[in-house]
Amino acid sequence: MQQTKTQNKVVVGIDVGGSTTKIVGFRRGENGEETLIAPLFVQATDPITSIYGAFGRFTMENELALTDIDKVMMTGGGSSFRSQPIYTLPCNNVSEFECIGLGGLYLSGLDEAIVVSMGTGTALIHSKKVGDMTEIKYLGGTGVGGGTLLGLTQKLTGVGTVEHIEKLCAEGDISKVDLRISDISKNRTYENMKDNLTVANFGKVSDIATPEDIALGVANMVAETIAMVAVFAARGCGVKDVVLTGNLSTIAPIRKTFEGLDQFGVNFIIPENAQFGTVIGAALHESHKCV
Secondary structure: OHHHHHOOOEEEEEEEOOOEEEEEEEEEOOOOOEEEEEEEEEEOOOHHHHHHHHHHHHHHHOOOOHHHEEEEEEEOHHHHHOOOOEOOEOEEEOOHHHHHHHHHHHHHOOOEEEEEEEOOOEEEEEEEEEOOEEEEEEEEEEOOOHHHHHHHHHHHHOOOOHHHHHHHHHOOOHHHOOEEHHHHOOOOOHHHOOOOOEEEOOOOOOOOOOHHHHHHHHHHHHHHHHHHHHHHHHHHHOOOEEEEEOHHHHOHHHHHHHHOOOOOOOEEEOOOOHHHHHHHHHHHHOOOEEO
């Protein structure tokens, strides 16, 4: 009887971050299948404004009435500011780590992976399907993330927006910033490592390094730091696949760095809609058991 009542209803997920709120929905079919409704995000000055702004825009763009929605699942640090239902709709707060794990597996189509959420900081989750449940284990993280990228480039180059950082990086020369294997050894197979592997981030900053070079150096340092933390996590869990999610996954120089790291025995995967991994996990949380 409950299934009949909620079939074709939409479960909405909302991820309330520090400056960005993301929202997505899944429509339940008569056979229990879940169809993704395209995610979107909004920016606002405070969590409550962004929650209601995202919800209003999402329902309007997808022509959804309140009666079309079954419930709202919320996650992220800003979700704690909500103390009342959203327009009388049932609203539950759910674990951000569980949402990261669920969203990463859904987007990648994998049954097990290390899921890396690259936001302002970085969190790593070991996520594994076991029967009809999903085992979620928070492994830790690093304070190196999008906040590092924006903060350091702002101080070092005067540029602090993602769009402008990408433009700078496109013209940068990493050889004027980082010390690499080729700089310290003539043996191009030194210790079985590629000659372009970084020995020291910012270990060879040239006096004539341009803002473009510096911006690329910061982006490369952020991506390589996250990559190596993920490699160690994957090895510790005996996992080969690493799914990258979060806003950093959309930034061109970050993606390029990960694409070049193919010698550590793990597969770095950036799935479609990777930036919405956590909010997708929130919307799925109601119908998936996590342990």
